[in-house]
Amino acid sequence: MAFPGYGGFGSLNQQMQMMGQAMAGPNINAGYFGQPQYPQGDPLWGYFSAIAGQDGEIDADELQRCLTQAGIHGTYTPFSLETCRIMIAMLDIDHTGKLGFNEFKELWGSLSAWKQHFCTFDQDRSGTVEPHEFSQAIMAMGYRVNHQTLNVLLKRYNKNGRIYFDDYVACCVKLRALSDVFRRRDSMQQGFVNFVYDDFLQCTMSI
Template sequence: MAYPGYGGGGPPPFGNLGHQMHMMGQAVGQAMAGMTTTTGYFGQPQYAAGDPLWGYFSAIAGQDGEIDAEELQRCLTQAGIHGTYTPFSLETCRIMIALLDIDHTGKMGFNEFKELWGALSAWKQHFCTFDQDRSGTVEPHEFSQALMAMGYRINHQTLSALIKRYSKNGRIYFDDYVACAVKLRALTDVFRRRDSMQQGFVNFMYDDFLQCTISI
């Protein structure tokens, strides 16, 4: 069964996207040139000094050797992934960490950071495809096209609700674009896992519903 609203055509929020990390990896390598830290934190494995992301990660991670939402926000703001140097959304950082946080510490280790960075690179390329005027934002009609390209088939009311939730002054910025796309994919995955018979509907107990959605 084809699930309405399942984003099968666009870049996944996280996954094996190593080849798509190249562009941002180069930028990080240039920004962090000269950093050769290889010492791991508290038993973490050591990484080759030639890995530009390890230098970036170790410069931003706290003494615990992990990155929390506030540290990730500073990292992404300094990297300029937003397209400007305005602060990257802290709420989006929390959402992304929650989806990667397997051990429920509220933080990311280096491997999780690399996975996230690759996903963000893919999202950025996807975003730029629909930012036709190169304004660093997408307009509602461009946003609708982007969702369709990801494979989502949502009705007008749902689209209007998403635009209202994620737009600022009628435009969607990159960090809000990522937050929306990741939430849509995560919620759809929750739905698909529960719809084992592929009937297009599921039943939730109240507490079960909260547990499935509260961290997304």
């Protein structure tokens, strides 16, 4: 039995290499506390440091400005503030509501992969994909969900019958984050986990 939700570019470096966009390895000199120094030649550090505050981290508003200035959305509509919030929640392990530079680099890699994946289905460059293409994209990322779940995703993320890039990314973030929660708890890979009520709310409402 395929383990449910085992996908979404979870193994980022491998996926990026498969897509011809190998991601640079981590900076071993980087730190999480204070204002770490990174090579001036790293373009991501330039975008990040121009926005980050004294704590060396960025919140949702700053992330939105950073991604917009960096232009990772390309010709698509810039990311909404809500999408930026859930992108932070996906990687915000310490629940500060902010991202450090290493987390930002990981997010950038995921966004690059999702964007190229979206482009393979948005062949007319309209900035949207149709429902059947959206379903194919979800399955192509390795998620094993049933027809009812796909319908729930389509109802949640479509606008006038089409899925825009911003909503596509929001869906990818949710799928990855919730799948990570599920996978960590389902250590035996049995396909089910148990939650108490408050635990369930904390896991789902924080994303």
